[in-house]
Amino acid sequence: MITLTSDFGTPYPAAMKGVILQRTDTRLVDVAHDLPRQDVRSAAFWLREVLPYFPLATHLVVVDPGVGTDRNALVVRAGDHVLVGPDNGVLLPAARRLADDVDLEEYVVDETRLEAPDAARSIPSATDAGPASNTFHGRDVFAPAAAKAHEVGPDALETLSVLEPATEYVSLDLPEPTLSANRAVGEILVVDDFGNAITNVPGSFLEDRERITLDGETVPVGETFASVPVGDRLATVGSHGYVELDVNQGRGDEAFGLEVGDEVVLETAD
Numbered sequence: 001m002i003t004l005t006s007d008f009g010t011p012y013p014a015a016m017k018g019v020i021l022q023r024t025d026t027r028l029v030d031v032a033h034d035l036p037r038q039d040v041r042s043a044a045f046w047l048r049e050v051l052p053y054f055p056l057a058t059h060l061v062v063v064d065p066g067v068g069t070d071r072n073a074l075v076v077r078a079g080d081h082v083l084v085g086p087d088n089g090v091l092l093p094a095a096r097r098l099a100d101d102v103d104l105e106e107y108v109v110d111e112t113r114l115e116a117p118d119a120a121r122s123i124p125s126a127t128d129a130g131p132a133s134n135t136f137h138g139r140d141v142f143a144p145a146a147a148k149a150h151e152v153g154p155d156a157l158e159t160l161s162v163l164e165p166a167t168e169y170v171s172l173d174l175p176e177p178t179l180s181a182n183r184a185v186g187e188i189l190v191v192d193d194f195g196n197a198i199t200n201v202p203g204s205f206l207e208d209r210e211r212i213t214l215d216g217e218t219v220p221v222g223e224t225f226a227s228v229p230v231g232d233r234l235a236t237v238g239s240h241g242y243v244e245l246d247v248n249q250g251r252g253d254e255a256f257g258l259e260v261g262d263e264v265v266l267e268t269a270d
Contacts, residue, residue, distance in 0.1 A: 001027040001028070001054075001055075001057045001058075002020060002024075002028055002029070002057065002058045002059075002060055002146055002147075003028075003030070003051070003054060003057055003058070003059045004017065004029070004033070004060050005031040005032055005033070005043070005060070005063075006032075006061070006062040006063060006138060007034070007037040007038065007039070007043065007062075007063045008033050008062065008138065009033060009034060010033070012136070012138065012139070013033045013138075015136070015138075015139045015143075016060065016062070016142070017143075019117045019140075019143035019144060020060075020143050020147050022117065022118060022147075023144070023147035023148075024147050026150060029054075029057075031047075031051075031059075032046065036190075036260075038063065039260075040065065040088050040090045040172070041174065041189070042189070042260065043061070044089065044091075044092070044093045044172055044174065045189050045190050045198075047059075047061060047090070047091070047093065048096075048097045048174075049240045051094045052094075052097050052098055054081075056080045056154075057081060057082075058081070058082045058083075058084065058146050058150040059081060059082065059084065059094070060085065060138075060142055060143065061083060061084065061085035061086075061090055061091060062085060062086070062137070062138035063085075063088075063090050064085070064086040064137060064138070065088070066086060066088055067086070067134070067135060067136075067137050068135060068137070071086055071087050071088060071170075072086075072087040072108045072109070072166070073085075073087065073108065073109035073111060073137065073142060073145060074086065074087040074091060074106060074108060074109070074169055075108075075109060075145060075149055075157060075163055076091050076095045076104060076105070076106050076107075077104065077105040077154045077157055078095035078096075078099040078103070078104055079098055079099030079103050081099070082149045082150070082154050082157070083095055084145050084146040084149055085142060086142075087108070087169050087170050088170050089170045089171055089172025090172065092171050092173075093173070105157065105158075105165075106165070106166035106169050107158075107163040107165060107166055108163070108164050108165075108166045109141065109145045109162055109163060110161075110163070110164060111131055111141050113162040114131075114140075114141060114144045114145065114148075115144060116131075116132055117132075117140065117143070117144065145162065148162055174189065174200065175187060175189075175200055176200065177199070177202075179202075179205065182268040183265070183266070183267045183268070184201045184205045184265070184267075185263065185265050185266075186199045186201040186264055186266070187199065187261060187262060187264060188245075188260050188261060188262045189242070189260070191252075191253045191258075191260055194246075194251070195246075195247070195250065195251025195252050196238065196244045196245075196252050196253075197245040197252045197256060198244050199242055199243045199244065199245065199264055199266075200242060201242060201243040201264070201266060202241065202242060202243070203241050203242060203243055205243060205266065206221050206235060206243060209221050209269075211269040212235055212266050212267060212268065212269050213268075213269050214256065214265070214266055215264065215265055218269050219233055219235050219245070219269075220232075220233075220234050220235070221234065221236065222234045222235075223236065223237075225246060225249070229248065230248050230249045230250075231247065231248065231249065231250055232247065232248055233246070233247050233252065233255050233256065234247070234248065235266070243266065245264070
């Protein structure tokens with residue numbers, strides 16, 4: 001299968017699917033197309049948390065605030081998986097989760113060797129070499145590259161003439177918290193659609209605690225949202241294993257006044 005992830009909303013993902021289906025009849029699976037727009041770090045987090053649940057697949061990812069610039073298109077083999085997307089770091093956290101660093105291979109796409117999608121050849125700005133559009137590399141670069149990578153599989157990427165080994169590429173490491181026995185200094189990595197404010201503090205920090213203080217305010221610790229009355233705040237451990245700051249049937253980000261990137265200081269409550 002080929003999975004597709006982007007910040008495009010609609011209808012742009014349909015064009016990418018059309019390009020892929022011109023080349024292969026493989027199964028296409030949407031991961032998400034409503035990721036925070038142009039937010040590479042949030043996309044990297046969600047990919048790291050979601051892609052390991054897939055069987056062998058090629059993963060097409062387009063969160064690309066640098067579209068049309070001289071940033072490269074990257075293909076990464078991560079064990080039995082292949083990731084295709086912009087060289088802005090978005091692929092690397094997921095790739096490392098899918099395979100150890102020693103089992104990663106990185107390639108740069110030679111865009112001039114890609115066969116343009118049939119319909120794109122009629123675009124007025126199209127040229128004989130390179131993508132037809134400087135604003136839609138998802139359709140003109142990444143989708144054709146994903147189809148090529150899928151065709152040969154992870155063990156034969158080096159045979160593709162459109163790929164060259166990457167001598168350098170953009171890496172991205174999600175920030176780590178500062179931890180001690182009774183104190184954690186972290187930050188909000190992402191806020192999901194429910195308003196849950198997800199930190200980078202490991203859930204083990206909440207172990208055997210009934211409450212903590214967040215920036216000086218006492219917050220109960222619960223195993224489930226229903227551990228507190230509807231509308232009340234709590235700290236809990238999300239499905240990803242990190243501390244979340246939530247509200248039972250409400251929005252944690254609003255109740256705590258938090259945004260992505262905000263620092264949070266969690267301490268043992270007296």
